[in-house]
Amino acid sequence: MSLLGLLAAGILSGCESSSVADKVLDDKALKPPPSMVEETFGRGLTEVTVLLAKAPNGIYEGAARDIRDGAALAIGELDDAGVMKIKVIDVAQGPAAVAPALAAARARNSGLLISYAPQATTAAIAAIPADQRPPLINLSSPVAGANVFNFGFDEVASVARGVRPVITAGHKRIVVLAPNGIAGVDEERLRSAVGQAGGALIGVVRYDPAAPLGDLLTRNKALLDDAGAVVLMGDSPAVGTILKGVRASFAKLAVVGTSHWPIELYADPAASNVIIAAADPDASLLIGERYRRFNKRSLSVYAAEGYDSIAVAAGIVRGKGxxxxxxxxxxxKTGFRGVTGLFRFTPSGMAERKIGLYKIDGGRLVAIEPKAVSF
Incomplete structure (x- = not known):
């Protein structure tokens, strides 16, 4: 069986097995302990080291928490033989924490690194010579380095794919509403992507997801009145609040969402007919219910990335040791099919993905084009 087949069997067939799922959910030893302590999931000898940064309060929050929990679910579901384990290491101290953390991982014979950390910390990991550390799967902003594979599901790439049908339909003037943390380089990528699709990015409006949105839309009424479509980026509850405001005040605008939207938002009537370029939702559904039962919240794109990162390792170890x-x-070259869809790592260190195009209809993503089956 090809590596693609091995991984697909591990993720998809494994996820369809209720006995495996129930075992994971009933096994109290697999439940995440308080993240004030160093965590290990699984009982095998082959280690995958997960490098995450704790929040100032000393626990994993947000994307880091989701990645950890997605990885923990994967090790329980896909490592039936019990040959693997995940070691979660805190790198909140920044680049200074990297060298000792990687030296310790090497001493434990870790076979793979997975990281989600601020840019400077990730760059410090990548800068360690490849013969002094395991290969790195990076889930945060891309960095360059030997044996570094950037895997984070890029929200800008989702936008670039999602705006195409909207622009083709005649909505060529685009406004982007984005969290204030978006990088300047990503804003330029958005502008380039919209231009390549035949549209024009006429404005980028930044908002603070943690602050009252107030008159955000009123202050930008002239800009939105001049647009044909709005792209709404973000992964926080603020996305739903802004979406409702857009629908109420600018009903003529076509709306493009992103792969990072909270799944709960799909059920809101305001999300109806929103276009989203995302991973295959059917694959997400296979583990989404168990993730919710296990972690008391919905599967996010970050949790799916954590799951797939471990699934890649599990598929390789299962097939070849x-x-x-x-x-x-x-x-x-055949790539992998996981919760985040069909993907493969390239020698350049970037991930190539087959991103599907969907419309929100009846509270779920409905495909508006045939799904990719291979590269």
């Missing part, structure tokens, strides 16, 4: 966690195995 622990010593096969190599850059060559990670860059197989």
């Amino acid at each position: 622990a010593t096969a966690l190599t850059p060559e195995a990670l860059t197989t």
Whole structure:
């Protein structure tokens, strides 16, 4: 069986097995302990080291928490033979924490690193010579380095794919509403993507997801009145508040969402007919219910990335053994099919994805084009 087949069997067939799921949910030893302590999930000898940054309050929050919990679910579901484990290491101290953390991982014979950390910390991980650390799957902003594979599901790439049908339909003047943390380089990528699709980005409005939105839309009424479509970025509850305001005050605008929207928002009537380029929702559904039962919240794109990162390792180890966690195995041309869809790592260190195009209808994503089945 090809590596793609192995992983697909591990993720999809494994997820359809209620006995495996129930075992995970009933196994109290797999429940995440308080993240004030160093955490290990699984009982095998082959280690995957997950490098995350705790929040100032000393616990994992937001995307870091979701990645950890997605990875923990994956090790329970996909490592039936009990040969793997996840070691979660805090790198909140920044670049200074990297060298000792990686030296310790190497001493434990860790076979793979997975990280989600601020840019400077991730760059410090990538800068460690490849012969002094395992390969790295990076889930945060892309960095360059030997045996570094950038896997984070790029929200800008989701926008670039999602605006195409809207622009083709004649809504060429685009306004983007984005969280204030969006980087300047990503704003330029948005502008380029809209232009390549035949549209014009006439404005980027930034909002603070943690602050009252107040008169955000009123202050930008002239800009929105001049637009044909609005792209709404973000992954916080603020997205739903803004969406309702857009629908109420600017009903003529076509709306494009992103892969990072909270899944709960799909059920809101205001989300009807929103276009979203995202991973295959059917794959997400396979583990989404168990993730919710286990973690008391919905599966996010970050949790799906954490799950798939472990699924990649599990597929390789299951097929070829622990010593096969190599850059060559990670860059197989056939790729992998996981919760985040069909993807493969390239020798350049970037992930190539087949992103589907969907419309929100009846509270769920409905495909508006055939799904990709291979590269």
